[in-house]
Amino acid sequence: MNSLLSWIALAVLILSCGGLLLARQRQWRVAWLFLLYIPFTLLLSQSWPLSMALLRLITGWIVTTSIAIALQSGRGLQERDHPFGPDTSFFYIQGLVLLVVIGIGATRAFSILITPPAPSLIGSIVLLGSGIFLFGFNTATFPYLSGILVFVNGFELLYASVESSSFLLFLLTALNLLAGLAISHHLASPVAKGDEP
Amino acid sequence: MTAAYLWIFLPILLGIFFFTASRRTMYRWGTLSALGLAILAWLVPLDTPFHFAGLNLKVSSSFDFLGRSLSFDKQAVYILILLYGITAMWFYGVHLLQKTEVLIPWGFLFNGLLLTLLTVRPFLYAAIVLEALGFLLLFLLRPPSPGILRFLAHQTLAFPFLLLAASFGSEPRIMSDAARAPFVIALLGVGLALSAGLFPFHSWMPLLGAELHPYFASFLLWLLPLSTLLFAGNILERFSLYTSLISLFQISGLLMILIGSGEMLVERHWGRALGYAAMIETGYGLLSLSLSQNGHSILLASLFPRSLNFVLWGFSLSILYHRGHGLEQRTLEGLGRRLPFAATSLILAIFSTAGFPLLASFPWRVILWNESSTYSLLWGLLFLISLAGIFGHALRTFNVLFAMESGANDWKQEENLEEKILLSLGVLFLVISGLFPQILMRLL
Numbered sequence: 001m002n003s004l005l006s007w008i009a010l011a012v013l014i015l016s017c018g019g020l021l022l023a024r025q026r027q028w029r030v031a032w033l034f035l036l037y038i039p040f041t042l043l044l045s046q047s048w049p050l051s052m053a054l055l056r057l058i059t060g061w062i063v064t065t066s067i068a069i070a071l072q073s074g075r076g077l078q079e080r081d082h083p084f085g086p087d088t089s090f091f092y093i094q095g096l097v098l099l100v101v102i103g104i105g106a107t108r109a110f111s112i113l114i115t116p117p118a119p120s121l122i123g124s125i126v127l128l129g130s131g132i133f134l135f136g137f138n139t140a141t142f143p144y145l146s147g148i149l150v151f152v153n154g155f156e157l158l159y160a161s162v163e164s165s166s167f168l169l170f171l172l173t174a175l176n177l178l179a180g181l182a183i184s185h186h187l188a189s190p191v192a193k194g195d196e197p
Numbered sequence: 198m199t200a201a202y203l204w205i206f207l208p209i210l211l212g213i214f215f216f217t218a219s220r221r222t223m224y225r226w227g228t229l230s231a232l233g234l235a236i237l238a239w240l241v242p243l244d245t246p247f248h249f250a251g252l253n254l255k256v257s258s259s260f261d262f263l264g265r266s267l268s269f270d271k272q273a274v275y276i277l278i279l280l281y282g283i284t285a286m287w288f289y290g291v292h293l294l295q296k297t298e299v300l301i302p303w304g305f306l307f308n309g310l311l312l313t314l315l316t317v318r319p320f321l322y323a324a325i326v327l328e329a330l331g332f333l334l335l336f337l338l339r340p341p342s343p344g345i346l347r348f349l350a351h352q353t354l355a356f357p358f359l360l361l362a363a364s365f366g367s368e369p370r371i372m373s374d375a376a377r378a379p380f381v382i383a384l385l386g387v388g389l390a391l392s393a394g395l396f397p398f399h400s401w402m403p404l405l406g407a408e409l410h411p412y413f414a415s416f417l418l419w420l421l422p423l424s425t426l427l428f429a430g431n432i433l434e435r436f437s438l439y440t441s442l443i444s445l446f447q448i449s450g451l452l453m454i455l456i457g458s459g460e461m462l463v464e465r466h467w468g469r470a471l472g473y474a475a476m477i478e479t480g481y482g483l484l485s486l487s488l489s490q491n492g493h494s495i496l497l498a499s500l501f502p503r504s505l506n507f508v509l510w511g512f513s514l515s516i517l518y519h520r521g522h523g524l525e526q527r528t529l530e531g532l533g534r535r536l537p538f539a540a541t542s543l544i545l546a547i548f549s550t551a552g553f554p555l556l557a558s559f560p561w562r563v564i565l566w567n568e569s570s571t572y573s574l575l576w577g578l579l580f581l582i583s584l585a586g587i588f589g590h591a592l593r594t595f596n597v598l599f600a601m602e603s604g605a606n607d608w609k610q611e612e613n614l615e616e617k618i619l620l621s622l623g624v625l626f627l628v629i630s631g632l633f634p635q636i637l638m639r640l641l
Contacts, residue, residue, distance in 0.1 A: 128357075135350055141340055148353050152328070155357040162364050167263045171325050175332070182335035 009042035010119040014100065017130040020150065021092040024080045026071055026142055033146060034064045039123070040153060046117045047160035052169050056156070059173045063149070063180030070184035071142070085137035092133065099129035116161035127154025145183045152179065200243055201260035201267040201316070204234060204277055205309050212305030224292040227301035228285050231308075235281035238274055267316045272497060276315065276427065280308055283504040287416055290512045293616055294519065297412045299337070304416065306333065311424045315431060321363030323428055327392060328356045330424065334417075344404030344472075348421065351391045351398050358388030363432075386442050389432070393425040395449040395483065396456065399476045403460070406472025411518050414468060415511025418475035419504060426482045426496070433486055434493045446487035447572075451579060453480030458586025462593075467514060468524040470590060474510065474550055477587065478503055481565060484580075488568040495564060502557030502630055506546050509623040513543035516616060517598075526597055533598030535611045540598040542620040544591055549627050551587035557627045560634035 016039065019032035037060035045053035086092075103122030116124075127150055134147025156172055211230055215223050241247070243258040260267040269277070284304050291297050307330065314326045331349035335341055362385035391398050402422070406414045433442070457477035464470045485496040514524070516539040521529045533540030545556065552562030562584065570577030612620070630636075 135353075139343070144346060145335075148349060151353055152356070155360075158357070159360060159364075162361070167265060171322065175325060175329055178329055178332045182332045185336055186341060 006043060006046055006117065006119040009039035010123050011039075013039035013043065013123045014096065014126055017126050017150070018093070018096050020146070021096065021130055021133055022089050024082060026079050026081065027068075029081075029143065029146060030064060030068045030071065033067070033150075034061065036150075036153075037061055037064070040127075040157065043117075043120045043123045043157055044160055046120050048164050048169070052164070052166070055169065055173065056176075059176050060153070063176055063183075066180050066184045067142075067146075067187065070187040074188050081138060081140040081143045083137040083143070084139055095129070095133055096126070099126045102129070114158075114161055116158065120157055120161065124154045124157035127151070127157060130154075141186050142183070145179075145186070149176070149179050149183070152176070198254065199257040199260040199267075200269040203237060203241075203256065204269075204281075205267060205312050205316075208234065208305040208312075209309035212302045212309065215302035215305065220292075220298045223298050223301045224288060227291070227305070228288040231281045231285035231288055231304075235278050235285060238277040238281065243269060243274065265322065266318045267313065268318050269316055272493075273312070273316055275497060276500070277312065279500055279504065280311065283419075283501075283508060284308055286508050287412075287511075290412065290508075290515075290619065293613075293619070294412050294512075294515050297410060297515070300413055300416055303333075303337065307420055311420065311427075314424055315427055319363070320431065321360055323431075324356050324359035324363065324388070324392075327352050327359075327425065327428065330421075337413075338409070342405065342408040344401045344406075344408050347401040347404060351394065351401065355388045355391035358384045359392060362388055382441055385432070386445050389429050389442070390445070390449065393429045393483075394422060394476070394479060395445075396452040396480075399453060399457075399479070402475045402479075403469040403472030406468040406470070406475070407466055407524075409468075410515065411468055411471065411524060412511050412515040415471055415507050415514070418472060419507040419511075422475050422479045422482075423500070423504075426479055426486075430482075430486050430493050430496055443487045446483045450480045450483030450487060451576065453477065453483065454583035455579060455586075458583040458590075461590045462586045464590070465526040466524055467526065467529065467594075471510060471514065474507075474547075474587075477550070477583065478506075480583075481562075484565055484569065485561075488565070488572055495561065498634075499558070499561035502549065502561060502627075505557050505623070505626055505630060506549050509542050509620075509627065510546040510550075512623065513539040513546065513620060516612065516620075517543065520611065530597055531600050533595075534607055535609045537608070537610060538612045538617050538620045542624055544595050544598070545624055545627060547587065547591035547594055549631070551584050551591055553588070553591075555628060555631045557630040559631050 013036065016032050016036035020029055020036070023029045023032060037057050040060065041053045041057035044056055100122060103125035104118075106125055107118045107121050131147045131149075131151025131154055134150060135144045136147070138144045138147065152175065159168075208230075211227075215227055218226070241256050243256055246253055246255045248254075258269045287304060288301050291300055310326055310330050310333070314323045314330075317323055317326065331352040334345045334348065338345060362381050365381045366385065389395070394402060402418060405417060408414070409417070429446075433446075454477050457473045457480060461470050461473040461477070464473060481499070482496050485499065486492040489495055517529055517532055517536060518524055520536060521532050523529075549556035549558050552559050552566075566577060566580050566584075569580040610617075
């Protein structure tokens, strides 16, 4: 893939992660998640064939759409989630900058084992870190679980340079769909009292 | 026909079917199916033709797909028998306890996934199965309990470490390189610590015990640490280079049994105490794997008493929970005089976990104590202190359940006949497996 395009994809990915971290309203988080899968796919196509990467794009969009529908049906799309940790924009911008710096540093450190393209590696570190920020500082279900989803996607980007088999793609696609289904299940409807085991 | 069809795909399909079944169908057919799968595993030889109902049959131990496989070895068959046999016990208890029927479909699904985890080759895909197990747990509870969320977070964090370590570990080019090998071992160490709930990543166990219905909690606290522990044991057994992780297992195991038993001793919520029991059992499992030459065999042989303790503990605690309306110690005071069978079974299950003579875990605790003392006298002493903590919890349970005001004489037996029979059978099994541990060893 064109080198310039992959750096542009990385910039959009960082922007999407920033949006995910800074947004408090759920509808905005869903929108950023939807956008995130475009640069994610472009970076993934550096290691995988484009057809495989496109399949992941479709899976990601299916997952996001199912979450959006679940939020809509549960009337939770307009709700806001505030982290229990730091709640200032400056903290998350600092965190994001730190992740990019770590990502740039990792391009040398990781070369002992794997040599993914630099934008992919930086992108995966940003995704992994953003995921940890989301599930580390939130107890509300939606940001917590979307953080886990983002973390898994970050690892996929890193691991794509190690293995590019169609079987792995199948497993990761199934895992993402399962995650999307589980998150949607939680967000779909309010809990009936005594429903839980 | 392959073993994977019978013991992985069929249970998963059964699990999906039971979601739509009625409560009555669920417990009857669920129990029978689980028992049938255990008996089949016992009787059907793998990779050997046999004659049945006029047909020549052969069950292949390996199921191959896209260059990967699900392979059942002798140890996997032992785990199969144990897993489905014990699951049948859990399922049978469902019809006596309210709001627990959801355990049956989920039990089949989790069993199928656990066996996939243990039999998948190359084993690196097991990390993905563990992650999937974490996501499946989300369907159990709405809103999700912090314990389940923490389990999922730990599995998610472990997932990259395990997958990368397994991927590099299976490449001789990397593992023969002196500079790279320690990096891979460190990756695996962190991954296993997070995944198997090693100290200090064990917090989801007591949380799970406090949040869920005790029957459900005890089932999950039996199955989840068992899955991750067997996964860790498989890795250690298969790759000799990873033996450098043994000291991590030793220290973590010792800390888990000491902290777990200390917490259990002062804990006033009996659901959380159950969570600490799972933590302690994980600690003993880690010590088995790390202290002995035959650690993996000892771990496998101790699975039956461990499972029996959990079934009896979960079932008797659930009966007390329903009648006492809670698991806080104050709500259970004196309940033993109304429910003597449940109270006695609970106390015996705790005593068995503490390695009390003649009960199920006793022989395995003695073996482990012997190994600890051989390793270091201090370790032997600390091992005994951990047992004393559990023993103290058992004595306090006895005191709380049978506390009697002076002059009061209000003994009753509020359990129904079926509950009494099941509890008595559980205690009988505890005693028999404590008296004749060689039966288990022969199975291995």
